[in-house]
Amino acid sequence: MSRRAGDKYDTIIRAAIRVFATHGYHNAQVSKIAREANVADGTIYLYFESKADVLISLFQETMGLYVEKLKEKLALIDDPEEQLRLLIHSHFESLAHDKDLAIVTQIELRQSDPEIRRGLAPILKKYLDVIDGIIERGKEKGVFRREVITHVARKMIFGTLDETVTSWVMANTERDLMNLVEPVQDLLIHGLR
Secondary structure (H helix, E strand, O other): OOOOOHHHHHHHHHHHHHHHHHHOOOOOOHHHHHHHHOOOHHHHHHHOOOHHHHHHHHHHHHHHHHHHHHHHHHOOOOOHHHHHHHHHHHHHHHHHOOHHHHHHHHHHOOOOOHHHHHHHHHHHHHHHHHHHHHHHHHHHOOOOOOOOOHHHHHHHHHHHHHHHHHHHHHHOOOOOHHHHHHHHHHHHHHHHO
């Protein structure tokens, strides 16, 4: 797998996001990523084993950082309902401000390649665990209904966020994703109460 190593690594990751968003994963060659990053083609292979490794690594980097920052913010909030509101807002905000990343996460990461699926699973699980934690705390505190089945509620929450962002990306309009934060928050929170 990839070797994380400073500015050049980060430059390649950002270049890969732009190339995958513009050309799609299957039409993106390593040479396009290298050109976009302004490095020699061989430099990519100093950091990554393959194009699949680049895709997995960019997800691990972006989603990993997002999950860590989210956990820090959630730790400052005691109310599970407010934690869920923050999670929804943060999810939309992180992608609304980086359309290329939104395209990659919503379209290009939907790969059938088993290597890619295996690489994505651990970091996605960390995010799903955060959602589970919010639901469990809400049930314990009596904020959410105790009979709510956590893994079902998690799928509904993540699925709603995921589909909302995918629809926004696919619509390819200037519509503001952030305008959907409150309606989605209200829908999900009222369903859990």
